[in-house]
Amino acid sequence: MGTLTLPRVQSIATEFRNRFGRAPLVVRSPGRVNLIGEHTDYNEGFVLPGAIDKEIILAVGSRDDRTCRMVAADLGQTFETSLDALARSHLGWPNYLLGVVDQLQKGGIQMRGFECVFGGDIPIGSGMSSSAALEAGFLYGLNELHGLSLDRLRMARLAQRSENEFVGLRCGIMDQFTNLFGHEGSVILLDCRSLQYEYVPFTRNDIRIVLCDTQVKHELASSEYNVRRAQCEAGVDLIRKHEPSVHSLRDIPRGLLDEHRREMEPIVYTRCAYVISENERVLSGCDDLRRDDLEAFGGKMIQSHEGLRDEYQVSCAELDVLVEAALGVDGVYGARMMGGGFGGCTINLVREDHIQEFSGTVADSFKNMFGKAPKIYLSRISGGTGIVNLDARG
Numbered sequence: 001m002g003t004l005t006l007p008r009v010q011s012i013a014t015e016f017r018n019r020f021g022r023a024p025l026v027v028r029s030p031g032r033v034n035l036i037g038e039h040t041d042y043n044e045g046f047v048l049p050g051a052i053d054k055e056i057i058l059a060v061g062s063r064d065d066r067t068c069r070m071v072a073a074d075l076g077q078t079f080e081t082s083l084d085a086l087a088r089s090h091l092g093w094p095n096y097l098l099g100v101v102d103q104l105q106k107g108g109i110q111m112r113g114f115e116c117v118f119g120g121d122i123p124i125g126s127g128m129s130s131s132a133a134l135e136a137g138f139l140y141g142l143n144e145l146h147g148l149s150l151d152r153l154r155m156a157r158l159a160q161r162s163e164n165e166f167v168g169l170r171c172g173i174m175d176q177f178t179n180l181f182g183h184e185g186s187v188i189l190l191d192c193r194s195l196q197y198e199y200v201p202f203t204r205n206d207i208r209i210v211l212c213d214t215q216v217k218h219e220l221a222s223s224e225y226n227v228r229r230a231q232c233e234a235g236v237d238l239i240r241k242h243e244p245s246v247h248s249l250r251d252i253p254r255g256l257l258d259e260h261r262r263e264m265e266p267i268v269y270t271r272c273a274y275v276i277s278e279n280e281r282v283l284s285g286c287d288d289l290r291r292d293d294l295e296a297f298g299g300k301m302i303q304s305h306e307g308l309r310d311e312y313q314v315s316c317a318e319l320d321v322l323v324e325a326a327l328g329v330d331g332v333y334g335a336r337m338m339g340g341g342f343g344g345c346t347i348n349l350v351r352e353d354h355i356q357e358f359s360g361t362v363a364d365s366f367k368n369m370f371g372k373a374p375k376i377y378l379s380r381i382s383g384g385t386g387i388v389n390l391d392a393r394g
């Protein structure tokens, strides 16, 4: 963990102590990037994400009664409820914590009340998975506090389900899995069907992962996300009528999709075709990384963006301007929108010695079009969620 984290750990732990009069258990929970493989996770496909050095710090403690007290330190907001009256809150953020408790209770785990103070620097709504960081980090803390003995995979599934059922986004498992399985210096090739994974080293010191944040999140983001998922399912349902063994788009080779193209609504075909191509790009992109061929890898990132923009249609003007501007700069290997889409960030692989030129050019183009500067973050691949030892850190 970087030294910059220390003041945050201390201030969150201190806020907990001041409010609740005892020492908390402290958890660090990271955001994530995804190099390639977008909208493939819920289609049982492949993704290539990594945890990053943006994080949420959570201080948690358990209570003997059934009261749940939550504090979003950065927002200056508090929320209190009882384990017997879990209901969605209009504040938004409590739902990520309550959803986890709800899942544990549904799983037959006898819960006790808790207190939780959290804060961090993962920009909200940026596509860096602040929500998964909150869900998985909180679950990790409860697992430790209450000795639940859940392993990381179980926690990832449970955190995903809490978002599906309590928050209402039918997300795949990529974000929660990455949060819990992140590994310093490596991205994760995850097979979202078998949940087998492999760490792929990403350690080139001369290349930086640069995130450009549009700072917009269009209203349609979550409803359109669920619509995309339903369109993919419609394609699978249709093919399954001919091939009963087919379970997801993962089982459908391009040829089979094409064979039944005429039976599908054109939009369903286009969405499915994107997912099938994107899965191929993840696998061949991993080979590029293993050969250290960043030119080839970057080319696949660009194709991924084009597919997301034209076929899957989850990009937006702000993202497209950022990608186009990035591709005009020397030393940029690849650029594409990242995450669910309709706002959030682009991810760019940029040579270290071109970062300044990159930032200037991209910011200017964005400002010319939209009248304000994008936020630009340099990120490093970091480790996954874990306990912060307060004593060792003073």
Ligand code: GLA
Binding pocket: 037, 038, 039, 040, 041, 042, 171, 172, 173, 174, 175, 339, 340, 341
């Ligand atoms: C969001 C979801 C993920 C994944 C991405 C798109 O981040 O939470 O599960 O589907 O969008 O790749």
